[in-house]
Amino acid sequence: MAGTARPGGRTARNRAAVLDAVRAELAEAGYAGTTVDRIAQRAGVAKTTVYRRWGSIEGLVVDLLGELSAAAIPLPDTGDVESDLRDLARGIVALLQDPVDSAPVTAVIAAAIHTPAARQALTDFYAARIRHAAHLVDRAVERGQLPAGTDAVEVIRLVGAPIYYRALVTGEPIDDAVAHRAAAAAVAAARAGAATTTPDH
Amino acid sequence: MAGTARPGGRTARNRAAVLDAVRAELAEAGYAGTTVDRIAQRAGVAKTTVYRRWGSIEGLVVDLLGELSAAAIPLPDTGDVESDLRDLARGIVALLQDPVDSAPVTAVIAAAIHTPAARQALTDFYAARIRHAAHLVDRAVERGQLPAGTDAVEVIRLVGAPIYYRALVTGEPIDDAVAHRAAAAAVAAARAGAATTTPDH
DNA sequence: CAACAAACGCAACTGGAGTTTCATTTGAGC
DNA sequence: GCTCAAATGAAACTCCAGTTGCGTTTGTTG
Numbered sequence: 001m002a003g004t005a006r007p008g009g010r011t012a013r014n015r016a017a018v019l020d021a022v023r024a025e026l027a028e029a030g031y032a033g034t035t036v037d038r039i040a041q042r043a044g045v046a047k048t049t050v051y052r053r054w055g056s057i058e059g060l061v062v063d064l065l066g067e068l069s070a071a072a073i074p075l076p077d078t079g080d081v082e083s084d085l086r087d088l089a090r091g092i093v094a095l096l097q098d099p100v101d102s103a104p105v106t107a108v109i110a111a112a113i114h115t116p117a118a119r120q121a122l123t124d125f126y127a128a129r130i131r132h133a134a135h136l137v138d139r140a141v142e143r144g145q146l147p148a149g150t151d152a153v154e155v156i157r158l159v160g161a162p163i164y165y166r167a168l169v170t171g172e173p174i175d176d177a178v179a180h181r182a183a184a185a186a187v188a189a190a191r192a193g194a195a196t197t198t199p200d201h
Numbered sequence: 202m203a204g205t206a207r208p209g210g211r212t213a214r215n216r217a218a219v220l221d222a223v224r225a226e227l228a229e230a231g232y233a234g235t236t237v238d239r240i241a242q243r244a245g246v247a248k249t250t251v252y253r254r255w256g257s258i259e260g261l262v263v264d265l266l267g268e269l270s271a272a273a274i275p276l277p278d279t280g281d282v283e284s285d286l287r288d289l290a291r292g293i294v295a296l297l298q299d300p301v302d303s304a305p306v307t308a309v310i311a312a313a314i315h316t317p318a319a320r321q322a323l324t325d326f327y328a329a330r331i332r333h334a335a336h337l338v339d340r341a342v343e344r345g346q347l348p349a350g351t352d353a354v355e356v357i358r359l360v361g362a363p364i365y366y367r368a369l370v371t372g373e374p375i376d377d378a379v380a381h382r383a384a385a386a387a388v389a390a391a392r393a394g395a396a397t398t399t400p401d402h
Numbered sequence: 403c404a405a406c407a408a409a410c411g412c413a414a415c416t417g418g419a420g421t422t423t424c425a426t427t428t429g430a431g432c
Numbered sequence: 433g434c435t436c437a438a439a440t441g442a443a444a445c446t447c448c449a450g451t452t453g454c455g456t457t458t459g460t461t462g
Contacts, residue, residue, distance in 0.1 A: 009458080009459070009460095010409075010410080010457085010458060010459080011408090011409065011410090011458090011459095014409090014410080030315065031314065031315055032315035032316065035448085035449075036449070036450080037448085037449080045410085045411085046410065046411045046412065047449095047450085048410075048411070048412080048450095048451085048452090049409080049410060049411075051449095051450065051451075052409085052410085053409090056449095056450085106314050107314075109314065109369060109370060110311045110314040110315065112369075112372065113232065113307050113308075113310065113311040113369070114231065114232055114233035114311065115233065119372055120372075122370070122371075122372060123371060123372035123373070126370055126371045126372075127371065130371070154382065157363060157366065157367075157371070158363060158386055160366065160370070161362035161363040161365075161366035162358060162359060162362040164362075164365075164366050164369070164370050165358060165361065165362035165365050165366060166358075168310060168313075168314070168365070168369050168370075169310060169323070169327055169361070169365050169369075170323075170324060170327045170328065170331070170358070171313065171320055171321075171323060171324035171327075172324070181355070181395065181396070184390070184393075184395040185359055185386070185387075185390035185395040185396060186386075186390075187395075188389050188390040188392075188393035188394075188395040189385070189386035189387075189389040189390050191389075191393070192385075192389035192392070192393065193389075194382065194385040194386040194388075194389040195382070195386060210428080210429070210430095211427085211428055211429080211439075211440080212428090212429095212438090212439065212440090215439090215440080236418085236419080237419075237420080238418080238419080246440085246441085247440065247441045247442065248419095248420085248441095249420095249421085249422095249440075249441065249442080250439080250440055250441075252419095252420065252421075253439085253440085254439090257419095257420085
C-alpha cells in the first residue's frame, strides 16, 4: 500500500519529502525538539497534510521504521558462529551510535511504551529482523558448531539484548568491546545448551 | 534532601500526596494519558505547586524513581548461583508485569530517551541496583561456583538484559520461563569465562 | 480533453499545557 | 505569640500542538 498512487505523483512525492524532513529534524533536534510544524515547513507542505496522513509524530516515525525494515540487511557469513555474531553485534552498536540511524529506532521504542500502534510496528519490525538473523545460527548448528536443538532466535536475542539494555536502561557507554562480549556470551550460552527450543529444566 | 522540612510539614505532606497521585494516575491512565492538571486535582493541590517543584511530569516520575531506589531490595542467597540469579530474574519479571510498579520505571525509560535529566536519574538508579545485586555473584566466585576474575556486574547485566529487551524492544511476552533462561544463559556465559573483567581476546 | 474524486493548501479556530502575578497561608525561629 | 521568609493557592494569561472548513490543485478515468 506504499505505492497505491504512481511513484511520481504528488502524493508519493510529498510522502518522500515529509519523511526526509522527519529524518533531518530527528537528527538535528532529536525527538523531543521535533515539531510537526517544522517538519511540514521543511518539506514544503502544509501541516494539515501531515496531520491528515500520519496523525502525529508517532505515526511518522512508525512509517520511517517501515522504510527501514524494507531495506535488506546483509547477513555475515564468515564460517564461524562467533565471528558472525560479533559482526552482527557490531552492526547493532554502529546503528545505535549513529544519530541519524538510531533516532527513528529509539523514537519508536519510546513511542511504543505509550502507543499500541507503535508497539505493534516495533514488534513486527524486530520479529522480522531477528528471524532473518537467525539463519546465521541455523547454519552454525548445521555445521555442528552449536548443539542440535539450539533455539536460533533465542541466540540472536542474547546478542542484541545486552546492547539495547545498555542503550535504553542503564545508559552505559556502548562500543565494540560490548559487541564482542555480547557475542561471546551468546555463544557460550548456546554451547552450554542454555538456548534450546525445549529447555531441560 | 528529601526531608529538608519536617516530615509532618505541609511541604512533605503535599509531596507525598502528589507522588501518590502520580502513582495512581500512571496506573489508571498510563503515562500518555497522565496530565499535571489531574494529578494536582487528585492530590488536592494547585497545579502551580506541581510545576514549581517538579517542573514537569518527567520530574515527577524521576522523583518517583528516587523513592523506589530508596526502598531496599532483598538479595536471594540460596547457596547456588543459578538459583539466586533465577530468583533475581523472577523479581525483574514480576516488576515489569505489575502495572503499578512498572509504570514509573518504563515512564522514566521513555523519558530518558529524550531528557538528559531522566537519563541521568535512570543511569544512577540502575548502577546502584546492579552494583548491589553483583554481591550475589561475588559470593558465588568465592564459593568457587564461577571462575575467578568473573565480572560480577557483567553477569547481572546478562540476567536483566534479555528481560528488558523483550519488554522494551521486541515486545515479546515475559514470564518465568524467560527468567529461567536468562539466568541459565548468564551462568553459562560466566562459567565459560565470557564475563571477565579482563576479556581474553 | 472533460469530469470528478481525492489530496492538498491556507487561514481561522480550539483546547490544554505551562507561565506569571499577587494575595494568602504555613511553620520555623525568637 | 509575634515576625518573616518560603511555600502555596487562585486566576488570568500566553503559546503552540492539533482541528476544522472551504476553496484549489492534482491526476486519474472514460
